[in-house]
Amino acid sequence: MNRSDDPYALTLDALEERVNKCTKCPLSETRTHVVFGEGDPHADLMLVGEGPGEVEDNTGHPFVGPAGHKLDDVLSSVGISRAEIYITNVVKCRPPGNRVPTKKEMEACSPYLEAQIALVNPKLIITLGNTPTQWLVPGAGGITHIHGSFIPWRGGIEIVPMFHPSYLLRNPSRSKGSPKYLTWMDIKKVRKWLDDNGRQRDSDRL
Ligand code: URA
Numbered sequence: 001m002n003r004s005d006d007p008y009a010l011t012l013d014a015l016e017e018r019v020n021k022c023t024k025c026p027l028s029e030t031r032t033h034v035v036f037g038e039g040d041p042h043a044d045l046m047l048v049g050e051g052p053g054e055v056e057d058n059t060g061h062p063f064v065g066p067a068g069h070k071l072d073d074v075l076s077s078v079g080i081s082r083a084e085i086y087i088t089n090v091v092k093c094r095p096p097g098n099r100v101p102t103k104k105e106m107e108a109c110s111p112y113l114e115a116q117i118a119l120v121n122p123k124l125i126i127t128l129g130n131t132p133t134q135w136l137v138p139g140a141g142g143i144t145h146i147h148g149s150f151i152p153w154r155g156g157i158e159i160v161p162m163f164h165p166s167y168l169l170r171n172p173s174r175s176k177g178s179p180k181y182l183t184w185m186d187i188k189k190v191r192k193w194l195d196d197n198g199r200q201r202d203s204d205r206l
Contacts (some may be wrong), residue, residue: 004149009142011119012116012120015112015116016036017117018031019036019092020034022034022092022110025093025105027094027095027101028093030093030094031052031094032054033052033057033060035052035057035062035092036092036112037062037086037092037116038061038087038088039082039083039087040085041119041120042120043120043122044122044123044194045080045086045088045095045123045125045194046085046116046117046120047063047071047125047126048087048125048132048136049062049067049088049090049128049132050128050130050131050132050164051091051092051131052092052093053065053067053098057093057094059107062087063091063165067165067166068165069164070165071128071165077184078188078190078191079191080190084090086111090091090106090109090110090131090135091109093109106135110135118202123156123158123194124160124193124194125160125197126156126159126161127160128162128163128164129143129164130142133146133161136153137153137161143164147162150189150193158184159176160189160190160193162186163182163186167179168183
């Protein structure tokens with residue numbers, strides 16, 4: 001591969017420029033905007049969703065629609081802000097009607113996600129729902145069984161699957177054992193793991 005074709009040889013900004021012009025799969029024909037991903041380029045915590053929805057497609061930003069607001073609630077319940085994490089999706093263009101992306105679409109987009117992971121180099125990745133979980137950890141059990149578990153991945157990174165925020169919107173109960181309740185348990189585990197294992201930030205040293 002020519003060095004200029006290698007997504008790993010780029011910075012995040014240069015990679016984003018490249019992805020903005022991508023026509024590798026048919027999702028490029030129906031997108032309004034590419035939703036590359038955004039956040040702290042050196043984040044300890046990276047979140048990977050499935051693919052952009054309507055509001056994301058309209059704006060070019062990840063998780064800014066109803067699911068994004070629910071995600072913000074989950075994160076802020078343990079004091080995690082968007083500014084300190086990096087968020088992206090398995091596919092960077094909206095699947096029409098919000099269908100699940102096909103294997104071919106995910107394969108076409110995969111070098112971009114792989115390069116984002118390599119460049120951000122997070123310590124922990126939260127996969128939101130079954131699609132990103134199965135994509136990064138093929139053969140992992142269903143999300144109802146493995147949510148909240150810490151899966152060692154490629155030496156040095158932990159993957160924690162969690163329920164997709166859209167699923168929480170469809171299941172509003174907060175009672176013990178509900179998806180919302182379980183998500184709160186899971187995000188508290190993530191918070192503790194980051195407190196114990198995250199890089200020390202300048203603001204912590206003040
Ligand atoms: N759902 C996702 O999986 N990703 C987004 O960016 C928005 C909704």
